[in-house]
Amino acid sequence: MQVIFLGLPGAGKGTQAASITDEFHIPHIATGDIFRAAIKEKTMLGEEVKSYLDQGLLVPDELTIKIVRERLLQPDAAHGFLLDGFPRTIAQAEALDKMLEEERLPLTNVLYLEVSEEELHHRLTGRRVCSKCGASYHVTLNPPKVQDVCDRCGSPLIQREDDRPEAVRVRLRENLGRTGDLAKYYDDRGLLTRIKGENPIGDVYEDIRQALRRQAE
């Protein structure tokens, strides 16, 4: 099962991916997570991408595509994967098509989590993430059981630098038109399923499961 979660920042991709990848036993490949891990580990890649992430700008296509190509060649991705946050541009989508053609791994489904801009702003500015495992919470919409502590691994929750209001505005602006273009790109290829991302987390999960099950039949 080769699946893409498409959606603007804050649409709920990471939240849903955590449960879906557990249930369907496929790796969760999130370009944002790869970049943040590289920044934390102070690798060369981290140095290269830090200023883009801090400002909420997209990392250049060439570099992003190279990272994804390397990741998809790892053995755990040979029998399926869930891509979250990639592709974010048409050039990335075209590069992905090429990679998957070479690997003979056709895309199964592109699930588009649709959420209004106003709601995204609210979700992103109230988001808290686990400093260790990356699990995503919200101060009011999806709070942890104990304030500022991760339910999954017990580590402290933090606010992402790019979830500050200024960076949120830039990120939404960077991604709005591009996400629409990508939805059209996959719709034209008969791969797009629209999911009502504003519904409660459990309902969104059920809709995604149903879409994936239909595909598997």
Ligand code: ADP
């Ligand atoms: P993305 O990975 O698409 O950027 P996240 O999964 O991190 O988005 O979700 C963004 C924020 O919205 C988080 O604070 C999360 O807890 C919250 N959230 C996710 N899905 C929903 C939902 N269906 N309803 C309300 N809040 C949600």
Ligand code: AMP
């Ligand atoms: P995310 O965790 O998906 O919100 O991504 C965080 C940041 O990582 C983005 O604001 C970009 O700076 C960078 N990023 C993640 N995925 C991509 C991508 N596919 N193309 C370019 N930049 C990306």
